[in-house]
Amino acid sequence: MTNDTKLIIENMKAVARARGVKFDYVMQSLAEAIESGMKRKFGKNTESEVTVNKSTGDIKIFITKKVVEEVADPETEITLEEAQQTKESYKTGDVFRIPIPIGDLGRTAIEMVKQTLTQKVSEAERNRILTEYEKKIGEIVKGIVKVVSRNEILVDLGPVEAVIPGYGMMRSEHYRLDSPIRAVVHRVDRAQWGPKIILSRTDPKFLERLLFYEIPEIKDGIIQVVKIVREPGVRAKLAVQTIDPKVDPIGACVGYRGSRIQSVVKELSGERIDVIQWSKEPTIQVSRSLSPAKVKEVISLAEGHVLAIVPDDDYSKAIGKNGVNVDLASRLCEVDIEIKKVSEYEKEIKEKELANMKIEDVKLLNKKLKKALIEKGYTNILTVINAPVDELKFLLSLDDDAVQELLETLRPKEEKETEDAGQEGS
DSSP states (O other): OOHHHHHHHHHHHHHHHHHTOOHHHHHHHHHHHHHHHHHHHHOTTOEEEEEEOTTTOOEEEEEEEEEESSOSOTTTEEEHHHHHHHOTTOOTTOEEEEEOOGGGGHHHHHHHHHHHHHHHHHHHHHHHHHHHHHTTBTSEEEEEEEEEOSSEEEEEOSSSEEEEEGGGSOTTOOOOTTOEEEEEEEEEEEETTEEEEEEESSSHHHHHHHHHHHOHHHHTTSEEEEEEEEETTTEEEEEEEESSTTSOHHHHHHOGGGHHHHHHHHHTTTOEEEEEEOOSSHHHHHHHHTTTSOOSEEEEEETTEEEEEEOGGGHHHHHOGGGHHHHHHHHHHTSEEEEEEHHHHHHHHHHHHHHTSBGGGOTTSOHHHHHHHHHTTOOBHHHHHTSOHHHHHHHHTOOHHHHHHHHHHHSOHHHHHHHHHHHHHO
């Protein structure tokens, strides 16, 4: 092996290592690049054969022509007479090979060989990266922040750069140049200049993979993550279930004094995580999903719409800041959740009962008063109780004492007792 051929082999190996492509592919690309150079030098119809010895580095180039009786295309054909001048054994239809020293290609063709080789190796490198990162979709990668702008972050992953677009950035975070960062591979796009790797820190998959690495029971498949919903940087709800009845899924995820979940919360810059045990029973699932609020009752109002009754003190917790808690719970359960205080709900129930009680059925009222009430449009107890006192006095021609007596007669017993208790206390 000469020094020149040895140098070629070493250079090709260095190119393969640097670009992360197979050495055989680089050698094949070299042969194809020389074939392209031959066409540029000797004509576009020129047929050639190029062999590159991977061990010695020897490059052999031949122009190939078909042996014919009469030549129609001089670039691709040679007469039998001319061929037999080289070797008498040639016959019509054989392939005639003319050896060409690589130096005969000329400077322009050799430059073209270099360009073609570079293009092919670059394309192979792009395809390798594309394939590699397509397999990593949904996985967490680590990188270094290189550029921070309003709409995106450029992250150096080592062999390639990736982008975190605006929707993948957490509004609660401040990104600094040259600082390490972790994110999930959201998708990989094929672009003209190479693969475009899109990362995200807001994707629910990012939280899922953090839990996968932090909690052994999830990694081992004992605890299954059913669904995750997030308001990135604010709150997340995680529904889990266990295939082993002996394992507490919530306790395993949270850890002793919150040790396991806190490391995940720290990575998410303080995003609160509610771990919820999944239930196939919709009302139970809705009740659990509204954590940290306690739920008294869940009532199905229509398809995909439920009403959750919560203690008055827990109303703000159930709604959450800017409605985040109820919104996440609705997304987790895939239903529209309406929140109502216990006091409001009980008041509505009582009002419905009073609305269904007709004036004509009240035994404690005389017939004359009943007739007057009905004629003036007071057909049920609720309409009378909600009417202004002055209105009743005017329409029914009653004095203050008579109106007060009417209201006390119609008012529910519990309401009377509440008023009496208030008067005694004062």
